Amino acid sequence: MYSADYLRNFTYRFFRKLGCPETDASTIADILVAAERRGISSHGMIRIKNYYLLYEKGRINLRPEIKTERETPGTAVVDGDSAYGMVAGKKSMQIAIEKAKNAGTGWVATKNSSHFGIAGYYSMMALEEDMIGIAMTNANPLVAPTFSKSRMLGTNPIAVAVPAGKYPPYVADFATTPIARGKLTIKGKQGESVEKGLVQDADGQPSTNPDVIKEGGAILPLGGDRVHGSHKGYCLNSIVDIFSAVFSGANFGPFVPPQVPFLSPPKEQVGQGLGHFFGAMRIDAFQEKEEFKNKMDQWIETFREAESIEGEPEVMLPGDPERAKEEESDRYGIELLDSVEKDLSDLADKLGIDFEI
Amino acid sequence: MYSADYLRNFTYRFFRKLGCPETDASTIADILVAAERRGISSHGMIRIKNYYLLYEKGRINLRPEIKTERETPGTAVVDGDSAYGMVAGKKSMQIAIEKAKNAGTGWVATKNSSHFGIAGYYSMMALEEDMIGIAMTNANPLVAPTFSKSRMLGTNPIAVAVPAGKYPPYVADFATTPIARGKLTIKGKQGESVEKGLVQDADGQPSTNPDVIKEGGAILPLGGDRVHGSHKGYCLNSIVDIFSAVFSGANFGPFVPPQVPFLSPPKEQVGQGLGHFFGAMRIDAFQEKEEFKNKMDQWIETFREAESIEGEPEVMLPGDPERAKEEESDRYGIELLDSVEKDLSDLADKLGIDFEI
Numbered sequence: 274m275y276s277a278d279y280l281r282n283f284t285y286r287f288f289r290k291l292g293c294p295e296t297d298a299s300t301i302a303d304i305l306v307a308a309e310r311r312g313i314s315s316h317g318m319i320r321i322k323n324y325y326l327l328y329e330k331g332r333i334n335l336r337p338e339i340k341t342e343r344e345t346p347g348t349a350v351v352d353g354d355s356a357y358g359m360v361a362g363k364k365s366m367q368i369a370i371e372k373a374k375n376a377g378t379g380w381v382a383t384k385n386s387s388h389f390g391i392a393g394y395y396s397m398m399a400l401e402e403d404m405i406g407i408a409m410t411n412a413n414p415l416v417a418p419t420f421s422k423s424r425m426l427g428t429n430p431i432a433v434a435v436p437a438g439k440y441p442p443y444v445a446d447f448a449t450t451p452i453a454r455g456k457l458t459i460k461g462k463q464g465e466s467v468e469k470g471l472v473q474d475a476d477g478q479p480s481t482n483p484d485v486i487k488e489g490g491a492i493l494p495l496g497g498d499r500v501h502g503s504h505k506g507y508c509l510n511s512i513v514d515i516f517s518a519v520f521s522g523a524n525f526g527p528f529v530p531p532q533v534p535f536l537s538p539p540k541e542q543v544g545q546g547l548g549h550f551f552g553a554m555r556i557d558a559f560q561e562k563e564e565f566k567n568k569m570d571q572w573i574e575t576f577r578e579a580e581s582i583e584g585e586p587e588v589m590l591p592g593d594p595e596r597a598k599e600e601e602s603d604r605y606g607i608e609l610l611d612s613v614e615k616d617l618s619d620l621a622d623k624l625g626i627d628f629e630i
Numbered sequence: 631m632y633s634a635d636y637l638r639n640f641t642y643r644f645f646r647k648l649g650c651p652e653t654d655a656s657t658i659a660d661i662l663v664a665a666e667r668r669g670i671s672s673h674g675m676i677r678i679k680n681y682y683l684l685y686e687k688g689r690i691n692l693r694p695e696i697k698t699e700r701e702t703p704g705t706a707v708v709d710g711d712s713a714y715g716m717v718a719g720k721k722s723m724q725i726a727i728e729k730a731k732n733a734g735t736g737w738v739a740t741k742n743s744s745h746f747g748i749a750g751y752y753s754m755m756a757l758e759e760d761m762i763g764i765a766m767t768n769a770n771p772l773v774a775p776t777f778s779k780s781r782m783l784g785t786n787p788i789a790v791a792v793p794a795g796k797y798p799p800y801v802a803d804f805a806t807t808p809i810a811r812g813k814l815t816i817k818g819k820q821g822e823s824v825e826k827g828l829v830q831d832a833d834g835q836p837s838t839n840p841d842v843i844k845e846g847g848a849i850l851p852l853g854g855d856r857v858h859g860s861h862k863g864y865c866l867n868s869i870v871d872i873f874s875a876v877f878s879g880a881n882f883g884p885f886v887p888p889q890v891p892f893l894s895p896p897k898e899q900v901g902q903g904l905g906h907f908f909g910a911m912r913i914d915a916f917q918e919k920e921e922f923k924n925k926m927d928q929w930i931e932t933f934r935e936a937e938s939i940e941g942e943p944e945v946m947l948p949g950d951p952e953r954a955k956e957e958e959s960d961r962y963g964i965e966l967l968d969s970v971e972k973d974l975s976d977l978a979d980k981l982g983i984d985f986e987i
Binding site for chain 2: 343345346347348350376377378380382417418419420421422423425431433435443445447448449450451452468470471473476477478495496497500501502504505506507508509511512514515519520521522525526527528543544554555556558559560564565568569571572575576578579580581582583585586587588589591
């Protein structure tokens, strides 16, 4: 078990040693450890090796000049200058928040970026400013549109954070697919099959094989198949792609560069890097601050009263599981997979820093 | 078969005779007939009887004063003054578009409104202005959160329209549930069952009975069950509720007044009427207009090339089926169910206007 502080400090030292500026190393450490604390370990320490190897491949600029390329009072397009996605993402969300302070809402599309970790982190940055925060990103093409066997879209997550009054905030952070890539990998390693309605094989036929991606298969959009509304998941997923890439000038759909070092970006590029989209909406642009928060508290109380189905878990609100996991992580520590510990230890050796297993 | 013009003219005369101002009758007619042309007949002429009966029940104000209650350069809260939803909706979207002209983006939350027809109509209003349009609304509580048997949310649709260059626009318009209420009703009338993963019974158990709503059951969120990502559908669905009602001061979740005359609004009200949320984003706030449109054309071409699964229909883009249906409607006319023809004929008699069956 590791404390969040230990992991944050290690990650900071790691990226400093690699050559990142202090602020950037600190940003990366914050976001990776936030993922671990929230129980989204697929976006936590396990990514460090990948991030390192992407740098080694020359795909990451450790000293990026992140610039606003175009703007109006309430919008901006940001060039991430091949930064780590966390660095470009945090800066972009800060710009969205600043815009919202003046214009009521702020919207930023970011190009030339890379994998940015958990979308929820950026949406939650808005909470401290009494704003609703929105973050989304496109990602490696692994998802097939309804009726297609082509991998055209990423698992393209959306996060929305809404401030409340006396209660913790509402935080939704979800991939627009029924299952995330990371969970498939775990199932595969455990030799388990997955339920129908999550993935399809290379011919587009239903599959229960979690390793289907390696064999040319695809993840299905949220909804699974046409009868269960996969065309709606496909809509949602493609909206994230358009907002993240067409607004910003990043690569869209099948052209998004894979965020793993063992796959090269497609030869044909239709934009720069990977794209994100961020929004911040001042709650007092719509209601008196206290009125909004009281209403949101009432909303939360109402949904807490929803009756559970016998034999099923308690009804939850978006953000509940992650918050419970945060409390657990802070109390008992964070566990890492043996393979992650080994990778971190090897990487630490390579860079001449410490990592205690 | 009816021509769109005939139905539009009839609807206009109907609402004029009822007492609506010219512009409002025209708006209602446009939106109902747009639904018929696009093949979404559940939101077309079949609704006129309901709309009439809601007025008879005193729930609709035919001469509303729709007012902006609060605003910033890029946002507004609109009071629909108990108008027909189409009237409040169109006015609100117009405000969002005007705001976007000046501020880059415009966002309007509307309270004190009612059923507004197809969300797609409002999103598409933005296209003429070279803007992306967004529309969403909350609705009668029929949907149970993951693990719950309580009906807490509506089928809460989202529409997003994106302008392209030489190709028709991208138009996504979808309920955040795997199946819409209207389709369940049709299945029920045909004596057919529905697939698993769409609805549950009053105890929260999986069901294939399309009449389950009448027996205390619920529609599931997009995803169906937890394994297939229903918690993500629940997130999406509740975001629509929060944006539509908490931003505006409308009723949220289980307090949304049912939009049918035979069910009274819940005694406890936490806001005014039903709520919508609208957005307009100028494409040139992010990219040069032509650059954005070319990129969107390229996006469309790329997705047209997605390979189909053998034995399945062609891969479609959001908006394709509705556009195909529009062309068919304009060529061959619009068919109405016998029961709808009868209702319209009876209503026409009542108001002393003509309806030709």
